[in-house]
Amino acid sequence: MRPPAAIRPPVEESVQTPEQQRYSAASQWQLIWWRFRKHRLAMVSLWFLLAGYASIPFVEFLSPYAVRSRHADYVYFGPQRVHVFHEGRFTGPFVYGQTMTISMENLKREYAEDRSRRYRVQLLARGEPYWMWGLWPSDLHLFGVEEGGTLFLLGTDRLGRDMLSRIIYAGRISLTVGLVGITVSFVLALVLGGLSGYYGGMVDIAIQRVIEVIRSFPELPLWMALSAALPARLDPILVYVGITIILGLIEWTGLARSVRGKLLAVREEDFAMAAVLMGGSPAYIIRRHLLPAFTSHLIVSATLSIPHMILGETALSFLGLGLRPPITSWGVLLSEAQNMNAVVLYPWLLFPVAMVVLTVLGFNFLGDGLRDAADPYA
DSSP, X not given: OOOOTTTSOOOOOOXXXXXXXXXXXXXXXXXXXXXXXXXXXXXXXXXXXXXXXHXXXXXXXXOSSOTTOOOGGGXXXXXXXXXXXXXXXXXXXXXXXXXEEEOTTTXXXXXXXXXXXXXEEEEEEEEEEEEETTTEXXXXXXXXEOTTOOOOTTOBXXXXXXXXXXXXXXXXXXXXXXXXXXXXXXXHHHHHHHHHHHHOHHHHHHHHHHHHHHHHSOHHHHHHHHHHXXXXXXXXXXXXXXXXXXXXHHHHHHHHHHHHHXXXXXXXXXXXXHHHHTTOOHHHHIIIIIGGGGHHHHHHHHHHHHHHHHHHXXXXXXXXXXXXXXXXXXXXXXXXXXXXXXXXXXXXXXXXXXXXXXXXXXXXXXXXXXXXXXOTTO
């Protein structure tokens, strides 16, 4: 028999710890960020990509040489070693002078260190002049070498141009191709995928048939055909814009289907039906109620689409149908390594491949981390 209510012992209220209170009061984006920080590979990738994109406005300062600066005496010069000890004594970072001879057996240039000449490696060194952001002249570089010395940390190409400087300059183009392309793709996917998922019916059928036609073509041949349609004498900047638009016009289909599928599920929810009954217009309902419901999913999808566009530009430029000199991208640099004999003799020409691989892996790990963090059941 239960005791009367007057003498029944009081029920203790559940007491939350400060950590539990912090989680219960957190917003959706705070929860996503806290879960994302636990993904170590994703965090490393995030910082790597942020460093890459943060360097874009400062490539002239970060590069020891100009992108088209030629050193005729150092053609196909291998990666140069930086020393810190001379004759057993610590002297700080420096490089030795170089002497060049031509081997009569294979007619290959051979370089050797001349230990009688030393040149200090300097931070914030004066070097080749450039125009910072096209606004004011400067000759200050992040690092350099004393006058008379050379500093080719990743070697030189067939014209004696510093590979490290060209890779840094090329990152400005290759990294922004993905961002500009995903912007075009994102807008198309949101508009067409939103219309298809919200209205359904004939609108959905028409848009889905267009998507199926585009996806029925093999991607690389379609890229090649559209890129080849650009006039060969077109201004390099216009070629860059054209390539990014082409990549965006082709890559929107997968993201549009994701938007359509999410809208089909979300539009039947109670909050969406309440917005309809309150007299909200379709554009307002989609923008203010439906899209925010799966924004995290869109961000993950966009993150995983950027490396695909970078690879697309690299492939087109490697085949000679994408960006062309004087524009420098990682694909343009790799097009100079098509000769297998040159690659065997001068393997440092393949260093741009490492940047492409690291960037693609970085975006993939970042997308995996965002996907896990945005999962409400994680």
